[in-house]
Every structure is written in C-alpha cells, then in structure tokens.
Amino acid sequence: MTGIAPYSSDDAGAPPSRYGDYRSTALRAPSQPRVQAPQTLTETTGPGGVWDRMMGSALADLTTQHGGAPIGQRIIVSGRVLDDQGRPVPDTVMEIWQANAAGRYIHARDQWDAPIDPNFTGAGRVVTDADGRYRFVTVRPGAYPWGNHHNAWRPAHIHLSLLGPAFATRLVTQLYFPDDPLIEIDPIANAVPMPYRQRMVSRFDLATTEPNRALGYLFDVVLKGRMQTPFEDDHHD
Numbered sequence: 001m002t003g004i005a006p007y008s009s010d011d012a013g014a015p016p017s018r019y020g021d022y023r024s025t026a027l028r029a030p031s032q033p034r035v036q037a038p039q040t041l042t043e044t045t046g047p048g049g050v051w052d053r054m055m056g057s058a059l060a061d062l063t064t065q066h067g068g069a070p071i072g073q074r075i076i077v078s079g080r081v082l083d084d085q086g087r088p089v090p091d092t093v094m095e096i097w098q099a100n101a102a103g104r105y106i107h108a109r110d111q112w113d114a115p116i117d118p119n120f121t122g123a124g125r126v127v128t129d130a131d132g133r134y135r136f137v138t139v140r141p142g143a144y145p146w147g148n149h150h151n152a153w154r155p156a157h158i159h160l161s162l163l164g165p166a167f168a169t170r171l172v173t174q175l176y177f178p179d180d181p182l183i184e185i186d187p188i189a190n191a192v193p194m195p196y197r198q199r200m201v202s203r204f205d206l207a208t209t210e211p212n213r214a215l216g217y218l219f220d221v222v223l224k225g226r227m228q229t230p231f232e233d234d235h236h237d
Contacts, residue, residue, distance in 0.1 A: 015192045015230055015232065016029075016191060017029040017030060019191040021148075021187035021190065022187040022188055022191055023187075039168075043168040045165060045166055058125055058127055060135065060136045060137065061136065061138075062120065062121070063137055063139060064137075065119075065120075065124075066118065066119040068118075070100065070101070070117050070120035071101050071102075071117050071119075072102075072117075072140060073101070074137065074138075074139055074213060074215075075137070075138060075215050075216070075217060076136075076215070076217070077175070078133070078134065078205075078208050078217075078218060078219075079133070079134060079218050079219040079220040080128075080221075081132045081162065082221070083224065084226070084228070085225070086227075088128070088133070089128060089132045090130045091165075092127065092128040092132070092134075092164055093126075093127055093162065093163040094126050094136075094160055094161070094162055094221075095123075095124075095162075096123065096125065096136060096138070097123045097161075098157070098158045099122060099144055100115075100116070100120045100141065100142065101117065101140065101141065102142050103141065103143050103154075103156075104117075105122060106121050106123075114142070114144065124136055124138065137214060140177065140215075141157065143155055148187060149187075154182070154186060155183045156176070156180060156182075157175060157177075158175040159174055159175075160173050160175055164223075172231060172232045173200060173221070173232065174189075174232075175202050176200050177202055177217070178201055178202065183197075196230055199228075200229065202217040202218060202219040203218045204216070204217055205217060205218045
C-alpha cells in the first residue's frame with residue numbers, strides 16, 4: 001500500500017484460492033489461469049489522506065453506536081499497520097465487521113438460533129494515524145456454527161478490511177484470539193499453514209487493558225514481505 005510491487009505467489013504463508021476442507025472454495029476458486037492486467041494510474045492512486053472527509057468520522061467504538069450497551073465482554077484492539085520494512089503506513093482505512101457476543105451477525109442470511117443484540121451492529125471503521133497506529137473498542141465475538149462439515153464451528157474472529165491509497169489496494173484478513181481451541185480445527189484458519197497462521201492471532205496486552213472497563217489485545221498488520229499478515233487473496237499488490 002506504500003507502493004505498487006508484485007506479491008510473491010509462492011510465499012508459503014499465502015492461503016490457497018482452493019482448499020479442499022473449506023468446501024465453498026471449490027465454487028469460488030478460479031478454474032482458469034489468472035489473467036494479469038497491467039495496473040495504470042487509476043488503480044495505483046486514490047484519495048489517500050482524505051479518507052475521513054470522504055467516509056465521515058471514524059466509527060472506532062462499536063459499543064456506543066446505539067441507545068444502550070451491548071451484551072458481552074468489552075475489548076480494546078490496537079496495533080500498527082506496517083510495510084515490509086517495518087515502517088508505519090498512515091492514512092490506512094481499516095473496516096471492521098464481526099458477529100455479536102452470541103455469535104450472530106446482523107444479516108438476513110444469518111438465521112441460526114442465537115439472539116440478536118439490538119445494541120450491537122458489529123460494524124466499524126478506523127484510520128491509522130501518522131505512526132500507523134489504530135485502536136477500536138468492541139465486544140468479543142462468539143463462535144458460531146457454519147455448516148461446512150459435521151459439527152463445524154467458527155472460532156471467535158473479527159474481519160478486517162484495509163484500504164490504502166486506492167480502492168484497488170483492498171486487503172482482507174481475520175483476527176483470532178489466543179488460546180481458542182477452535183482455531184486448530186477450523187478449515188478457514190487452517191488454510192494458512194503454521195507458523196504463518198499465528199500472524200492472525202492477536203495477543204492479550206495488559207497495557208492496553210483498561211481497569212474496570214475492557215480487556216486489551218494487540219494485532220499488527222504487515223502488508224507484505226517476509227512477516228506479511230496472511231490475507232484472503234493470495235495475489236495482491
């Protein structure tokens with residue numbers, strides 16, 4: 001996002017487009033070789049630095065968007081967005097979406113038997129500062145069944161979508177929580193081999209934790225290079 005350079009598709013940490021245990025990838029994955037279209041100025045430039053004016057004020061606290069407090073353990077997630085040299089990447093939009101504390105999304109297609117929280121929508125947005133730092137407040141999401149195989153449950157996770165200087169630079173990943181036993185048996189998480197999978201697991205942080213208010217977790221996002229965070233698309237710029 002700090003420059004356009006090809007992503008190495010043979011990086012062992014890149015999740016494959018088709019992963020047999022994750023059944024829906026058989027329908028989503030391309031069946032023909034990728035056609036590489038050259039990028040032009042339209043794809044590599046955009047409204048960097050003016051995201052707040054374009055998208056409105058950041059929605060950094062997902063627990064104060066409604067008339068009351070949502071149910072669940074309040075948490076604070078913070079970290080930095082970094083490039084392949086460990087340098088901060090400012091003015092990066094991070095979009096957030098997640099299930100509520102019972103593991104249910106506010107979506108018409110989510111009809112499993114878990115309560116909807118009227119005080120929690122599960123969507124937010126932050127923009128990194130000059131040091132590449134971000135911070136948002138939410139509730140820890142619950143696990144939920146997803147029908148991929150018998151007795152399949154997704155571990156607690158938060159979806160993160162990052163936008164850099166242009167809309168074509170969108171990257172999507174998932175944040176997991178430490179010591180969650182469901183990670184080891186989840187086909188989506190396991191599409192990323194170890195030790196790269198650990199890059200999607202946040203770390204509990206007492207310094208980020210606020211007394212009598214919220215537990216704190218750290219999660220840095222590295223956009224490319226040897227320490228890159230695994231993203232959902234294994235070919236990106």
